[in-house]
Amino acid sequence: MVTAPGDALAPRRGIGLVGGLSANLLNMIGIGPFITIPLALAAMGGPQALLGWLLGAVLCLFDGFVWAELGSTLPRSGGPFHYLREAFGPSKLGRLFGFLYLWQTLLIGPMSIASGTVGLAQYATYLVPSLTGWGIAALAAGVCLLNTGLLWRDVRSIQRLSITVSVIVIGACLWIILSGALHFNAARAFDFPANAFSPTHGFWMGLGAATLIGVYDYGGYNNVCMLGGEVRDAQRTIPRAVLLSIPIVAALYIGLNLAILGVLPWREAMQSKAVVAEFMQALYGPIGGITVAILILIASWGSALVVLLGYSRVPYAAAVEGEFFAPFARLHKKGGFPAISLLFMGIASAVACLVSLDNLIAVLIVIQTLFQYTAQCFAVVMLRRRNPVAQPGQFRMPLYPLPVIVTLAGWLYIVATGKPVHILAGIVMMLLGTGLFLLLSKRRASWPFER
Template identity: 40%
Template sequence: MQATSMNMSQMMGAGPFITMPIILATVGGPQAMFGWIVGALLAILDGLVWSELGAAMPGEGGSYIYLREAFKYRTGKLMPFLFTWSTIIATPMIMSTGAIGMANYLVYFFPSLSPLGIKLSAVAITLITIAILYRKIGSIAKITVVLWAGMILTVCLILIGGFSHFNPSMAFDFPKDAFAPGQFFIGLGAGMLISIYDYLGYYTVCYLGGEVKNPGRTIPRAVILSVILVSLIDLSMNISVIGVLPWQEGMKSHNIMTEFMQRIWGEPGAVIITILILWTCFASLFTGLLGASRLPYQAAADGLFFKPFAKLHKKHNFPHYSLIIMGCIMIICCFFDLGQIINALMAVTIVVQFMGQIIALSILRRRKPDMKRPFKQWLYPIPSILAFIGWAFVFYSSGWQAIRLSIVWTLLGLIVYVIWARKNNEWPFRKVEYEVEKVSIK
């Protein structure tokens, strides 16, 4: 249960409180609930990929270790470099959604804020977070508890308020063309993209495989249980909201939970829920940026990324270079719409990390058949194939603007890698060195 709770604490951040209007507007009605359901299925399938890799290669590093070990035989350090390169932009995008969400909820207390004022508020929140992090942080355990407590209290209030005033005819008020084949599947892809964003973090336990007892059993159980529980919470919460606040109004709202609570319990309820959401969003932003700034540092320290990212603050001993770079990208992201940021971050991460990881699992199965695997993916390779197709569908659904950004950023990463590899005498400027291993041809 501890591993499952850890996963859920990372999954239940700002997402559920800020994405509901986007998915309602994108899908065009309560049928958005199917996006959460199918998104949960994709997360479970992909979770089986994470479970095998995480149990076989436990410890810190996660995806970049899996990609490094699988692709080093042909392309040297290219894939872990590209993963770190994508993380440099994707992680600040994820964090900026929390800052943008906070700024939107601040409008309740400062109704005169203009659209530019909201964006500048998000920038201010980012700067405050960086300033707090720009010192040595001993442990994030207490902060994680704060995040978890705030989230649980917020969700409980929403569920109690929603279902005590629930109107089924309002919650299931589907538009006439809601299930028309073409429109439904287009909306389903967009809904999956938003729901997967909300589920991000279902793989957290895989980063801690070395500290998990009986990883072959604990990791897949934690991944699957956390996805099921969080999807049920998200689905229940969103149905309860549109059972009180018509979805036609909800999809136009920037602070939907505040409007929902004001409809039920008036101004006191709206004030309380807004403060709790601000609390949860900030705690999520703080812990997320704190952890994310360590990844480029670790990659650079291992010789897989630019050396400046391996620099530590002389006094406080934290990766300040990485923190500043990510903070600057966050500030830029604050000037874009929430939906644009979510589409872009998912498109950037899908190809290299999620789809690349599925390929990595197959490569390792072939190249290292004797590798110790405490957990093996059930019904392999069916879950891998279905997950790959699902990610391709979500990638396509992100829209051409996000896809172009993903392609351009990856191509730019390839150019930067070539420059870096030439300077450091890495592949393709020298042959890849690896030990001869038994290769399965089955």
């Protein structure tokens, strides 16, 4: 049973710092690094792909300052929907930006969730080699629907689940890194090909592609911002969860890369479909490969779970503001969660599992950059100008405006080095969203068609 917002004024604030941090970490440490290490190696043609992971970490840290300040300033569920509306004016241009973010979320939310479950299904082929084609898609879609059922409950019980799985995932990563350190071969790890760092056009394009992969894998440090209305002491908790999660995951990812490159020749790793499992099999035999494959499947399942949790709050936030269909504003009578919004995201993500993984990743990052990430850089500046003095307890980024400038430059670089077809898809989606907004505004006689 569900209830309208008037009967349950807001979601329950049941998430503390540990819960918020685990929601971020579990989102970030999903299937991503376990399937994209070979993609990054191929993009740059050697272990110099580590530059992409380093550059991605720096970009995400600066972007984390943007998210931390916005999340502390407007700690509400649905995060960016409110950031963009308030920054650009909730009655005028902010309505367009808020709608575009909602439009983006209806597209990339399911794609983001599906990218995790499709990766999970592909990794499962290490354990079940007969799993191919439609079987992979069916398994991925089934995980999406399973997670929808698991999230059909009070957020406090989900917090306990995410903390437990986060401990398992981080423990698995540390085991992999320690195993690599004990068998590390520096000559193999840093076997750079000739002219690996020559600043050619190919180098910069490859670095852009590797950075895009790194950003995808680091993605999730903002998940706690989506749950702002369900976070305790949100002005302090959100920035801490964001800014702690990035260096923790960066250290784990760079450690994973070095561990694998120090054991497996990079030309072999670049061709692998289950590189971490093959790495552990080389060290511990079949049992090692099977064990780590199971742990990776747990990580990717948990990541998909918390991504669905975060994105399911965005249509709810828009509906509460009157910018989306009213049923999406309903909360479950007992659990206090946005039931219709969760159900929509769960089903849509299952359908998105029909798209290939590489296209899911590329289109996901490009569309988010064009729709949201660049706009948020301007949003934080506009909110600062409107309120130059920080409120008690509010986080303000250090060295302002340097983090904003670096973040904006980084996002533009990633888009500029992307494939034209993915850039075109992002532009087309943005134009379609703008057209739909104008059509709806004209029917309502609202801005910019006020009478």
